[in-house]
Each structure stands twice: as C-alpha cells, then as structure tokens.
Amino acid sequence: MKPIAIVTDIEGTTSSIRFVKDVLFVYAERFLPEFVRKHKEERDVARQLRSMSESTGIPQKNTEALIDQLRLWMHEDQKVTELKALQGMVWERGYQRGEYQAHVYADVPPKLQEWLDEGINLYVYSSGSEKAQRLFFRYSSCGDLRLMFAGYFDTTIGAKQEVQSYLNLAEQIALPPKDILFLSDIEGELDAAADAGLNTIWVVRPQEGTVAPKKTRHAIVNTFSEIEL
Incomplete structure (x- = not known):
C-alpha cells in the first residue's frame, strides 16, 4: 500500500x-x-x-x-x-548574500514532484533547525523547493535515533505510523522509525562513501529515482 x-x-x-x-x-x-x-x-x-x-x-x-x-x-x-x-x-x-547554494541531488526534485502529483504529502525531518531546513530548500541548487514540503521537523520533537521522536512526528501530521515512509542515510534513524511502526528506505549514495551491511531490515536504494511505492 x-x-x-x-x-x-x-x-x-x-x-x-x-x-x-x-x-x-x-x-x-x-x-x-x-x-x-x-x-x-x-x-x-x-x-x-x-x-x-x-x-x-x-x-x-x-x-x-x-x-x-x-x-x-x-x-x-x-x-x-x-x-x-x-x-x-x-x-x-x-x-x-549569494555566498553559496544548498546542494540537492538531481534525482530528488523529479521524484518529489511525482509523489506530489500522486497526492502524497511530503515532510522533512532533520537535526538542523526548521528555519535552516526552509532556507536550505529555498536556496537550493535545483531552485526553490521549500513549498514542495507540507511541513518541517527538527529535534524539538526529539532526537532522530529515538523511537518516541517518530511517534511524535506521526502524531503531529495526524497519521498512523504505518501510513508514513521515512527516508534516511543513517541506519540508527531508520531502526528507530521502524520500531515506531513507520515504513523505511535506506538511501545509500555511493558518492557519500556509505556502505550498507549485507543484512538489514530496510529496503535500500542508491537514488530517489529507484524508489518504487
């Protein structure tokens, strides 16, 4: 589903x-x-x-x-x-001041738009502050993406490797955990989200030097374009 x-x-x-x-x-x-x-x-x-x-x-x-x-x-x-x-x-x-633009992988915006077109609500959960997140996507290398997201969450709802944080997140967006998919590059965050009942996908980007173990409870992709719902 x-x-x-x-x-x-x-x-x-x-x-x-x-x-x-x-x-x-x-x-x-x-x-x-x-x-x-x-x-x-x-x-x-x-x-x-x-x-x-x-x-x-x-x-x-x-x-x-x-x-x-x-x-x-x-x-x-x-x-x-x-x-x-x-x-x-x-x-x-x-x-x-235009001193830099936030980097966003080129495979991300098309997939975000595809999900929006399918009626899926998109959110961000990062350790950076909500303000920093909005700035990041406003001044991105792929243009202003901030309005693609319905909401932004930071550590005020809890640390990212704590199960309760994801229960708090689900409560804030008023959905059962089973109806939420969480994407991250950190296994500890994905474990916490899965333990809270969320669906998870581990984004392992080769250019970041991340190596996933052979056995993991999470689905693995290398790019957003590989994600199939």
Whole structure:
C-alpha cells in the first residue's frame, strides 16, 4: 500500500554531506561568534542564549563562555537544538548574500514532484533547525523547493535515533505510523522509525562513501529515482 506521507532526511539523503560539512559548518564556525556578539540582545538570539544558560549553567551575561560552548558543540558535531537554531540564523545571511547554494541531488526534485502529483504529502525531518531546513530548500541548487514540503521537523520533537521522536512526528501530521515512509542515510534513524511502526528506505549514495551491511531490515536504494511505492 502506498504511503500517505513521506518524510525525508536531508544530509546524505537528498543532499551531499560534503556541502553541509565543508560549506555550512565552516561558514558557521567562522561567523557564529561575531553574530552572537552583535545580536545577543535581539529576541530570537536572546531566547536561544537563555535556553543555553538554563541547560549548561553558564550565565547568560557571560557571552564569551556561551560562545566557547557553541564552539565546543560545533567541534563535537553535537545535535543541540540551540546550536542548530543559531547556525540557521547565520546561514540565512550567507544564503541571502549569494555566498553559496544548498546542494540537492538531481534525482530528488523529479521524484518529489511525482509523489506530489500522486497526492502524497511530503515532510522533512532533520537535526538542523526548521528555519535552516526552509532556507536550505529555498536556496537550493535545483531552485526553490521549500513549498514542495507540507511541513518541517527538527529535534524539538526529539532526537532522530529515538523511537518516541517518530511517534511524535506521526502524531503531529495526524497519521498512523504505518501510513508514513521515512527516508534516511543513517541506519540508527531508520531502526528507530521502524520500531515506531513507520515504513523505511535506506538511501545509500555511493558518492557519500556509505556502505550498507549485507543484512538489514530496510529496503535500500542508491537514488530517489529507484524508489518504487
């Protein structure tokens, strides 16, 4: 039975890991400290810094200590919601200035359109903030794709390798898990989604250097064009 909704990851699934690591992460490392210093009193930034302060115990007024913590999280590639939100704000500047475009594999947009034409609702679930996800697909190498998706989800609904996160996602889009297909390049995420009752497909892109084990519970494809519902 065809799914009513398809939820996709971004990095390594619709898009190159290299772009995220070599372009976006490097840009954030360079400009995030300056951005926080300059905008720390503004509402959206202050909200994230306050949340950081509450979770780490670092006083909100100690801006440099908060920046050091952000640098540490970036170095460790931590999926911390406050970090992802602030990164998204910094990346927006780069997109708007035309300093880069988000990479999307060429096989992705035609398949997304095919699914939309079949009446399937499309969603994104990524560790990047909702804002960063919208920017990513707005300023993509394949044009503005953001309106192809009915909704965006980030780690505010839960970590991507936790079963409860996918139950939360299903509740938010008001569908039984069995009616949702989840696409990702990470086996741990797919395992959690499957344990929550979602259907899963493992997108293993050779150019990313990903190698799937010989035995897995998930269907495997190398491109979106290979996905048959």
